[in-house]
Amino acid sequence: MFLAFRESVATALETALAANDYPTDDLGIEEPPEDVEAVFASSVAFRLAERAEAPPPKVAAELADAIDPDDYDYLDRVDVQGPYLNFLPDESYFADTLEAGGDAAFGRLPDRDTSVVVEHTSANPTGPVHVGRARNPIIGDAVANALDYAGYDVERHYYVNDAGRQMAVFTWAYERFDEEDLPEPARDRAEYRMVRYYRKGNAFLEEADPEEVEEAEAEIEAILQGLEAGDEETYERVGEVVDTVLGGMKECLARLPADFDEFVKETRFMRDGSTDDVVARLKELDGAVYEDDAWQLTFDDIEKNLVFLRADDTSLYTTRDLAHHEWKFDNYDRAVTVLGEDHKLQAEQLGETLELLGNDTDRLSNVIYSYVNLPEGKMSTRRGTGVQLDDLLDEAIDRAREEVEDRMDDRLRDDDLDEADVERIARQVGIGAVRYDIVSKQPTKGITFEWERALDFEAQSAPYVQYVHARCCGILDEARRASESASGDEPRADEADELEPVADTSVLTTDSERDLIRSLARFPGVVESAASDLEPHQVATYTRELADRFNAFYRECPVLTADDAETRAARLALVAASKHAVANALDILGVEAPESM
RNA sequence: GGGCGCUUAGCUCAGUCUGGACAGAGUACUUGGCUUCGGACCAAGCUGCCGCGGGUUCAAAUCCUGCAGCGCCCA
Structure with missing residues (x-):
């Protein structure tokens, strides 16, 4: 949706510029700062001010007037905020995002029919x-x-x-x-x-x-x-x-x-x-x-x-x-x-x-x-x-295992992890932390290897993101079990996240829900950008933002115990989309996404 | 000596290519939050000559230029 909306915004701007006899080679489309509600913004009015012999805010207003939102997909309205044009999405932007997020392949872009060899x-x-x-x-x-x-x-x-x-x-x-x-x-x-x-x-x-x-x-x-x-x-x-x-x-x-x-x-x-x-x-x-x-x-x-x-x-x-x-x-x-x-x-x-x-x-x-x-x-x-890399990985796994064992008693969830689970989690978390630490930085920056730093599980690290995935899995698992016992039918064999295909976004009204869905919408755009710039660290930066947003949502909004069935269904869809986005983003980084940890 | 890259909060890093809304995270430090879906969590506070100087621009962490420190490369 993000990419389609960006197209819409570009077309709208181009049309408005042409209609006013302005050059269309520089649209100045950018993503506004966090506290601005718009998904896209344009600073083009700055550059046109001289030519128009009018102050930027006036040019911006003129352009906004020239755009009819009804003509463009996902565009609800164009706000003028000083010299900036802000493009706000309509409800279908969020609805389509939630629907796309229900797919386990969320974030995958269409086939380009182009082969690449990566050496x-x-x-x-x-x-x-x-x-x-x-x-x-x-x-x-x-x-x-x-x-x-x-x-x-x-x-x-x-x-x-x-x-x-x-x-x-x-x-x-x-x-x-x-x-x-x-x-x-x-x-x-x-x-x-x-x-x-x-x-x-x-x-x-x-x-x-x-x-x-x-x-x-x-x-x-x-x-x-x-x-x-x-x-x-x-x-x-x-x-x-x-x-x-x-x-x-x-x-x-x-x-x-x-x-x-x-x-x-x-x-x-x-x-x-x-x-x-x-x-x-x-x-x-x-x-x-x-x-x-x-x-x-x-x-x-x-x-x-x-x-x-x-x-x-x-x-x-x-x-x-x-x-x-x-x-x-x-x-x-x-x-x-x-x-x-x-x-x-x-x-x-x-x-x-x-x-x-x-x-x-x-x-x-x-x-x-x-x-x-x-x-x-x-x-x-x-x-x-x-x-040696082997020694680093061994040490990472050992330290991760200690962490898992230390946390064992504090776990709220009683899903009885056995020896094999502990070993699996230690491996996923330990190796994930090493990879994430390296892949999340710009490659051109020098790194001096230090054990303590490489094996820090706190901070902006893989486990933080992996934890979000495990949380999503936990909630979806609960939801599936609840629906099974309620219906009394044979247990369904399909994925928990296919439970609630309904994605009515109109009931998602809190800030944390809107912030989360906004971040989810960006995921395909992040994939696009990371691939075209050959910069996977962009995906790592994104996983942190997404994890932050999810955790805020999780704290604010009860899912399984939501007030009504519609809200519960929509929030479950949000959890499923989050799970898919996190899993696929981690997959790009080469970090495993544990179902429990 | 020449070429390339890096320099942003005490520490680890986003943001720089494509200039634009008060420069962002985490960590550390100071607080507060679990009989409620997973506390590897959340909320609040504190933290900056964006290496230094000059230039371009309505606007520079971002572009140009000189310098410094670090890394890599060249006989």
């Missing part, structure tokens, strides 16, 4: 996922979810850098060292076992006799050359290491959960010839030069050249990534990449080069986030410094 995480398979990287899957997954809700056909990809020096070093180390010479793994899972070889290998290259290091470097070089030459045996050796480590990392990411439709390997674009093809086309470009023993590409806007082919004819990471991105363009309408700020220059060069190669780079967007650092500095898989 995220793409961490080199060198070892356990640490917290420094954790922002990527959490933001990436939420971006993908937001696009999905906004009606795009979304594919989630993890690009696997299996052709670089890191993997050659890893493969060499894995074959070179014996397990009995390694320390115990921190955790009994593939990537924790495997990373020991990688660390040992790197330490060896730094500390061993120069002669031995030289020998090792020759073996590493041989692996790289083997990959470049398309040698099958080399692929298999490297592939074993890559797949094993990646297998463990997948398990870790699945705990968030962050799942992928496809793991796209870099070597794929070496083997299918597309990297060679890219190289050939790059050489033909005007900006291509051979300098300092390498083929490079110069740019107009970027100072730094892009080296795309070494003297020994080996390709570089970015060269292969160019082939990768052209493959994306061939298979998807749009491509979104979530990457750390350290890759920003690379990404700019990549975009420029794709453009020079004749691609339409408007189809490509990047979401860039700042790294999570420890108070004492950077995290590193190679050096073994940092906090």
Whole structure:
């Protein structure tokens, strides 16, 4: 309704402007401050004042007069408040919102028939996922979810850098060292076992006799050359290491959960010839030069050249990534990449080069986030410094479990939570809190990881929002049981929230009811905006507002014990809509919505 | 040295792209509220040179510019 109403307002304004011979390129539509009753407002009168040779309030009045609300859907009236035009919705706006909210898919936008590939995480398979990287899957997954809700056909990809020096070093180390010479793994899972070889290998290259290091470097070089030459045996050796480590990392990411439709390997674009093809086309470009023993590409806007082919004819990471991105363009309408700020220059060069190669780079967007650092500095898989994501999640779950147990005695509701429930709630709340904390902030802001802060369940956190969902479920559950015992019929098997299809909003008269329904109406607009800006934190900001509004409503308005049947039915519909909005908003954020907690 | 990003209440953050109605939340601190649908809740109070200086504008946290601090990147 929100989006349809915005359309109406835009059309109304445009028509009124045109009728008065004003330009229609700037409508100045905005959402007014909270204490103004309107859903939309326009500040256009400010800008027209000079041209009209009249003060803004007068222009605003003139425009308001030119609009007949009857001509536009959902528009009840246009108020003039000083220089502002305020657009107020009619009752059908609220009624339609309540009806739409009854659908479990509330907030999902119509199919756009447009495919998007979201690439995220793409961490080199060198070892356990640490917290420094954790922002990527959490933001990436939420971006993908937001696009999905906004009606795009979304594919989630993890690009696997299996052709670089890191993997050659890893493969060499894995074959070179014996397990009995390694320390115990921190955790009994593939990537924790495997990373020991990688660390040992790197330490060896730094500390061993120069002669031995030289020998090792020759073996590493041989692996790289083997990959470049398309040698099958080399692929298999490297592939074993890559797949094993990646297998463990997948398990870790699945705990968030962050799942992928496809793991796209870099070597794929070496083997299918597309990297060679890219190289050939790059050489033909005007900006291509051979300098300092390498083929490079110069740019107009970027100072730094892009080296795309070494003297020994080996390709570089970015060269292969160019082939990768052209493959994306061939298979998807749009491509979104979530990457750390350290890759920003690379990404700019990549975009420029794709453009020079004749691609339409408007189809490509990047979401860039700042790294999570420890108070004492950077995290590193190679050096073994940092906090592992697994440890953070375990700790979060442990603390959440303590909370659940502490609160057990205070619970008003006697729904007898058993051991399995406690464990479920601990997991939902613990992991939810970690994700919410990360996804609710602008990605460009730096985060310094601190245990206490990351695991704060108070504050504007996931549990606060999750609690609203559980409350809604509790009320709807009560309502269903009451209706079953009253009717004496067979228990209905369908959803509790389908109980009361009647949505007569005219009985919802208190401020808290109106505020809540207003917030509910905005939800599809929030989804739209979060998806088009690729900013899932907008959804997190919204969940807080919605939760606030719901709690205020809950306090003011008894639902099950409402004065009359109509009010009860309408309030139940409000609860059902709230439940759907909260559940779906949390779903976008990748946070579970518990039915009880 | 050059490029990019960040800087808003004691603390953690929205708001900045697209300038517009008195700059908002939470937390902390001070109060008050459970025989009533779930108190992980609600209500009231307190909290600001929006990093600093200049500019554009009827209007600047928001745009431009110089500077500082922090982060990232570049040989």
